[in-house]
Amino acid sequence: MIKIPQSVYDEIVAHALKDTPIEACGYLAGIEGEVKYAIPMKNTDASNEHFSFDPQEQFDAFKKTQKEGLRLISVYHSHPETPARPSEEDIRLAYDPNVSYVIVSLAGKTPDMKSFIIKNKTVEKEEIEII
């Protein structure tokens, strides 16, 4: 279960809509499964099928949250054209079993957000509670 404040949810969706057709990506900072805020990042791949973070931005995000006593508890990204399911690449590149992977899909009539835990290349769905 990951708890996401409504305002953060809206922010992720807005980020996804703004960046489409390329994939939007970022971190969710929080503690004990509860998200405090989103950290939108730059998709250095600038692609509608992939995303990569900028190492400097990653480092800054890590430092900032650590200072605040928070952690990067989730990686989020958008699927502008496909459903909110981790792609094979998403699974392959999900190196951290301790964070959740939030995907927001813009393929449908309304944005669709889902969260996943990916361990040893297997995907488990994680409930999202909007708070």
Next chain:
Amino acid sequence: MSRYTIPEMVYEDLEVFKKNHAEFLAGTLDELTFKTMRVPFGVYEQRAANTFMVRIKLAGGILTPKQLLTLSDLAEKYAHEAIHITTRGGAQLHYVKIEDIIDIITTLHSIDLSGRGGGGNTVRNVMADPLAGTAKDEIFDVSPYALAMTSKMLEQKDSFALPRKFKITFSGSEADRGYATIHDVGFIAKIQDGVKGFKLFTAGGMGAKSRLGTLLRDFVPDTEVFLYSQAIKQVFDKYGNRKNKHAARLRFLFEDLGLEEFNKLLDVELKAVKAKGDWEMPITEIERDFGDTTHEPFTIPENIKKWWNRYVYAQKQEGLYGCKVPVHLGDIHFENARALANALLPFGEDVLRFTGDQNLYIRNLTAPQMVSLHDILQKFSVEVSKPTLFGDMVACTGAATCQLGIARPRGAVDAIQKRLNKLIDERDYDALQGFKIHLSGCPNSCGKHLIGDLGFFGKVQRNEGYSYPAYNVVAGSRTHGDGSVYAQKAGDVAAFHVPAFVEEVLDTWLLHVKAYESFADWIDDGGLAIITEISKKYVDIPSFKEDKNPYFDYDAVELFSLKGRGTGECSAGMYDLIEADKKALKEALEKEEKDYELIRLLAARMLLVTRGEDARDKAGVLKAFKTLFVDTTLLNAYFGTMLEGDADEKSIELAEEVIKLYETMDNTLKFAKEKELAAAATQTEEKSAHFKDLSGVACPMNFVKTKMELSKIGSGEVLEILLDDGAPIDNVPKSVAGEGHKVESTTKEGNGWRVRIVKK
């Protein structure tokens, strides 16, 4: 004895196979030759390259707890941790590496199990009523016959090189739970004048051109069971169609011959088998040591009553119980299988059956023994704690792993269950005890959709030029020794809407369930029309722009396409597209308020795919139609005038002409008139090297265009084509080869491939 005997010949064959396997790994044996060796050992390639599945014969679904323990070990070590129960009640190990095949087969042989004859053109796993030996309505226990038949058929050399697969089964009663009425050879137990024997059905089967079995003999004494099976097999072996694999099953031969002629040929073979001798099948009754079954009256604990009422049944033996265990999509995790096997070890050998509905049965336990298993079973799958409806959903593997799959029925089952799960407290699904939902990913019947209450088989549909997964819906089958009936066509639904459709059908059936003996009765009494009406709500999907989700199949991360499909399947996809437009066109023609624009568009588009054209917008369609059908004189020039400006009532005439034209099309995509034109043209055409650049052309258009090019050249001539990487090179050569042409070479050229084809 709860096992069959593996004859010496199978061990000898394994030695040869080991050698082939080593040569294949060393690169000295080619892939195709190796394929012909491995398939009859039950080793099949899966859709993902270099992953294999191993089939394991379980005669009558019978296996002992010890055998299950070993299967658990194999699943843990080699097969992604799961044992899969097949729709013939056998077992499969999936995602196996080719290097491990020999270790697996050797281990199986050490526990008296074999995959020999698990695949290819062989005698397949012999089935039996899963309740055999325990059912109150059975005439006698047919399990020993399934075991003996397996041993005996494994001994026969001709069991492994038939024109096509050959399936045998046994039912213990007229309820036909072994599906004798839809098998190549099906027996239903019967006692006549005190003699044990069987009613014998033959030439039934599902799949392309499904056929219900014909009653061949009203009584065959049990001593002659092998005699008849072997003789029918010999008729099949001698006269079956070896040229066309799509028309090779026994039912096609039977249809060609008719009952009388078939019987004549059978008599010859019966004599031949008798003359050869050794046709009497020794039957060893299954030993059962039940111990003391007289217990104090036993009260079922309150907390497990629901489960007991749903899944446990009283056997014909006083004081003994059997239990159905629903297994989600037929997959048992090795840990669950191991726990069950260990728990069952103390109760003897005859305590387990795998079933053709991909579940399993536990049997021959007293009530307290059965209750003691409850906690272990709870871990088996989520369905164990739900109404039987959930466990009675059967799905083939579909496009996720099968090379022939169109849709992904396993994902659809998950989606249906998810949807129904939300309603479980509001609906009385227990009132639907025994309701079966069966799904196949394609018209082949691996998901046995024709014998479901509600059945689905996958197809491709199109919306505004985009393909999407969909299902044909069938409903209302019955199986009975006095006459089985397949499920009838009831409509079409988009894969995306299947869960909502199922929910509505079940809700509607719940309103009627008390008034009818069975779902099939309701279907016959107007239910079919109701389901057809319901399906109409679920056939259309939003435009691609509006919502892309329906264009992705369940669990798929790529847009739906026929990519990765096996032999000859490009053409299947193409016919689906034509049929979809034809159906829409016919519907448009039947409407009172006619939409002439739509009629003109559909008429113009319907046959474009046969010319390799897939224009998506209206202007493109009309233009292409004019170029390809009017300018080429396939249709009268008069129709050309209808393609400009607003459509009017003349569009109806156009539609009728197009449908007529389609009826004259043959398998090479040529129309009758075109052949006349071509005959005249070829006289002047030069015979030289033939080449077509099909790069940038998507599936199935590239296949259609290849076919068209091939149709222009003579037998033995060579056509070279250029194809893109990915789906085109994966599909087209297979489809071309599937039509009998020889694919001489495929060589990488730039970003694509050059394919050299010799016309048949």
